[in-house]
Amino acid sequence: MVSYTTTILKFDKQGEKTGWTYIEVPENIAQSLKPGNKKTFRVKGKLDDHPVKQVALLPMGNGGFIMPLNGAIRKAIGKRKGAMLKVQLTEDKVPYKLNQEFLDCLADEPAALEHFDSLPGSFKNYYSKWIDAAKTDPTRTRRIALAVSSLARKMDFGEMLRSQRKLTDF
Secondary structure, eight states, X not given: OEEEEEEOEEOSSBTBTTTOEEEXXXXXXXXXXXXXXXXXXXXXXEETTXXXXXXXEEXXXXXXXXXXXXXXXXXXXXXXXXXXXXXXXXXXXXXXXOOHHHHHHHHTOXXXXXXXXXXOHHHHHHHHHHHHTOSSHHHHHHHHHHHHHHHHTXXXXXXXXXXXXXXXXX
């Protein structure tokens, strides 16, 4: 387990990461968690007193990593950009499990399943985590239906979300 204190940051304009809130995980800390690794990996531990698990560390190309802090994490820790955060991390070796209901629906749509199976694991996780983040059953059901339909049309995750935004922007 590694422990350190850091400042919560936020990207201004950074391509797909624009607007993300995150913390930096310096190279020496990332290497003590998973020596020799330069790819995304998952960690567990605590942010202040809030337990986290299956959180991805993303490489930034300089040897360091970032940990995106989604809305649920920010709400749980009660902090925003500029605040200090006590971090305790260890590698989380438990494999991520995709949403079973989503997988069952994909099995009924061969074209969607074929496209989904061609995606890298991290892209598959985007879909599943987005579905799991739904707060209500009707929202989860809509997200599964949208994901399966979009995958059948060979759309990626970003295209799927943009197509929905266009439908709701009047």
